[in-house]
Amino acid sequence: MKKYIVVTGGVLSGVGKGIFSASLARLLKECGLKINVLKIDPYLNVDAGTMNPNQHGEVFVTEDGYEADLDLGHYERFLGEDMKRTNNLTAGQIYSLVVQKEREGSYLGSTVQIVPHVTGEIKKRIEALDGEVNVVEIGGTVGDIESEVFLESVRQLALEKPREDFMFIHVTYVPYLKTTREFKTKPTQQSVQLLRRSGINPNMIVVRSEFAMNGDSLKKVALFGGVPQDMVINLPDVPNVYSIVELLYNLELHKKVAVWLKIDLPRETFNWDYPKVFKPLKIALVAKYLGTDDAYKSIVESILLSGASKPTTIDAEMLEEMNYEEVCAVLEEFDGLIIPGGFGKRGIEGKIKTIQFAREHKKPILGICLGMQLMVVEFARNVAGLKGANSTEFDPDTPHPVVTMMEEQKKIMKLGGTMRLGSQEMTIFEGTKLYEIYKTTKANERHRHRYEVNYEQYKDLFKFPGESGYKLTISAMSQFVEAIELEEHPYFIGVQYHPEFKSKVGNPHPLFKAFVDVLQKGKP
Known part of the structure; x- marks a missing residue:
């Protein structure tokens, strides 16, 4: 068994897609599944090592000496497992590899193109993941030019696999307009439309918001997002990000994922011990x-x-x-x-x-x-x-x-x-x-x-x-x-x-x- 959950982001960056992906991965691990993760970064840097922390955040270093995006730090802390260089993929790595292969004559005289050569290398990296369930987070925001080739790759891969092997989760943001005292779902609707233009229909929509949304707003997201209402999950801001694993468990996200991917959960017990009280030290x-x-x-x-x-x-x-x-x-x-x-x-x-x-x-x-x-x-x-x-x-x-x-x-x-x-x-x-x-x-x-x-x-x-x-x-x-x-x-x-x-x-x-x-x- 090898299943894939692809997490995409919409509306704006920094919405918490990495924290959600890490929390989801930990929740499924708690259910007894073997989990692996892959963070895809669409930038042309080969790795994050030369990036300025003021712009991109810290550079996270793995055991095997890879300089990664900080999301690998989230994965390590949440999963309790050491990440490797194979848990991160950048556009720079893919394009460098394709150009190298072309220079070596590996494509046997073919005209080297985005499809199938670049997408083919991306699919190989995704398929190399060895988890029973593999969480693939695509960095950036739907609509970004640099993300398109990765969305096309997972679209192709999903078509090549049985339907129950792939699940697409779209993480978006719904702002609250204080002047009219209402949640505005239009940015999320447009984000889903952009995703559909890439050939991907989300199976679940995770809605981030400043505070809990009302039922009518969630119904609207479901209607225009084209998913059942029980597949719209609202995640409001919380003071402790480690509590999100518990929140997802209470929302029975693990069961929804298991139904979609047609897998049995070895166990449904939950033992997530995270810090809840913080000493007021300066x-x-x-x-x-x-x-x-x-x-x-x-x-x-x-x-x-x-x-x-x-x-x-x-x-x-x-x-x-x-x-x-x-x-x-x-x-x-x-x-x-x-x-x-x-x-x-x-x-x-x-x-x-x-x-x-x-x-x-x-x-x-x-x-x-x-x-x-x-x-x-x-x-x-x-x-x-x-x-x-x-x-x-x-x-x-x-x-x-x-x-x-x-x-x-x-x-x-x-x-x-x-x-x-x-x-x-x-x-x-x-x-x-x-x-x-x-x-x-x-x-x-x-x-x-x-x-x-x-x-x-x-x-x-x-x-x-x-x-x-x-x-x-x-x-x-x-x-x-x-x-x-x-x-x-x-x-x-x-x-x-x-x-x-x-x-x-x-x-x-x-x-x-x-x-x-x-x-x-x-x-x-």
Whole structure:
């Protein structure tokens, strides 16, 4: 048995199609089915690695080192399973492959065309999914030029399979017009019409709205959408996205899907344990990508999954323009601080001031990737007295390059997919806070970086567990420094890797869980 659920989007982007797809996949998994997922991104980038987080949200890194759209993060957290590069497909990948095959003569002299060559490669990728039920989310909005070839591909594939092997779910948005106090279904009607022009008739319509819609509005969607009324599902805004799985279960969506696809559900019990209460902790995320809330999505979700309220984003550039006393005044009100990863010089000095404040005032702080590197820079400048210490990323002529480009990276000219990426093993040293958190000496963590701590040249900044002196304790290593911490500090930990990518519902990454626990203990 191999079934497919194709999820399309209409009216506008960012309507929650990815969250719905992840929730649906988890619901079907709870019913005992083997689930696989595929996120199709119509953009011409080969992957999301070179995209600006301000425009597109965070770049999510998989275990196998693939730089993906943030929706793969939703899938991982909801499903509790690691995603792979095969769970994401972009137009860039498809067109690159078709051109490569043409150059190799694989098409035997044929005129290479969108149909059948491009659509054929798309269908192969979809058919390669190995789930009993495979949820295929097509990114973007119906009507987008770049989405048309993917809609044509799934239209063809659905015709080639038995009717009960394919189900199309269209996710749209219905706005509420306050001046007339009514829901306006016309955008949804037009969206369904656009989908039909692509040769696809939706079997179910999921209507997103600001709050619950009335029955008359849902009847109108059903009538003009051409689906039975019980196949129109309303999903209003909710304060906790993890509750959507439970909401879909109560709406018996799993049963509706099972009837359409003609499958038996191995079980219909439901055991979805998600965080429902969030401790009112004040956590500052000192960051530079402020264009969208999705820029640090996995960090925010890791905090929520650890049981704490959503962190507050603080503009690192704003802190950069303040003197140290003003920075202290801004940050004093927070229970804990996080310095996330990033690239480029903008806001760096503001982050360094934040680290100095946390170190001197014993404020709990977690530094991630660039955050850890800046912890080393701050310590070198303000404790070791290395004036002008910096990373060569920001100052190639620094007199003290305490952070420098990795040797293997110096020979690489291209940007896309060339960083140190994916899961790598490290050794955690006993006698450290990190060991207390992990409770093991070996762990694998995901990386995404070009620069590393210049340990060989600046060994005097560091010490190993058990050694004396006020230095940065190295708590984990691989072929380079993986983690540092400070003794006699409640929580001053920096890690070169990205722990946020491994948090899942019911199993947040232990670094975030320990961070939240420390903050909670510090509350009166």
